[in-house]
Amino acid sequence: MTNNYFDIKGEILDMALKRTQERITMIESALETARDSSNDDTKSSAGDKYETSREMxxxxxxxxxxxxxxxxxxxQxxxxxxxxxxxxxxxARLGTLVQTNVGLYLIATSIGAVKIGTNNIFVISPASPIGKLLIGKKIGDSFVFNNVNQKVIAIY
Incomplete structure (x- = not known):
């Protein structure tokens, strides 16, 4: 790798923070639009149609x-x-970058695969299936995920 692992970890965290903040902005916008729709929805003579629309x-x-x-x-x-x-x-625990013989995993929040330089890193939740397998692993430990045997090489 051209960067050291701590630089890569920092870049991934920055990317994850940016994506999460963008997701929050999009959700807040959608929520505001839904609230506006609710406030603008006036009772019509349709009755049931109004109630169904309001419930949706x-x-x-x-x-x-x-x-x-x-x-x-x-x-947070x-x-x-x-x-x-x-x-x-x-x-391996929340916040660690785990290198296996198959790939790199950052145990943080689930945002999926990110690319830093030539490296693909999987940003996973500790509650995800692979996150559950990684938590508590030490260097040299092995595990099987999707029928692929993986060995922990390093933890940062």
């Missing part, structure tokens, strides 16, 4: 509120990870 808008509002809560949790988690010291770790 309320379901949208509830869904956006839940998404916003989750996105804000992700943001990323901020807490960013404040962790850059040390080589002996065990």
């Amino acid at each position: 808008i309320q379901q949208d509002i509830n869904r956006y509120q839940k998404q916003l809560l989750e996105a804000n949790k992700d943001l 988690q990323l901020i807490s990870i960013e404040s962790l010291p850059n040390d080589v770790m002996d065990v």
Whole structure:
């Protein structure tokens, strides 16, 4: 790798923070639009049609509120990870960059694969299937994910 692992980890965290903040902005905008629709919806003579429309808008509002809560949790988690010291770790946990013989994984929040230079890094949640397998692993430990045997080479 051309960059050191701590630089890569920092770049990934910055990217994850930016994506999460963009997601929050989009959800807030959708929530505001749904609320405006709810406020603009005036009772018509259709009766049942009005109630159905109003209920659908309320379901949208509830869904956006839940998404916003989750996105804000992700943001706080990323901020807490960013404040962790850059040390080589002996065990995989939230905030660590784990190198296996198959790839690189940052245990943070689930945003999927990101590319830093020529490196593909999977940014995963500790609650994801592979996150659950990685948590607690030490250098030299092996695990099987999607029928592929992986060995932990380093933890940053």
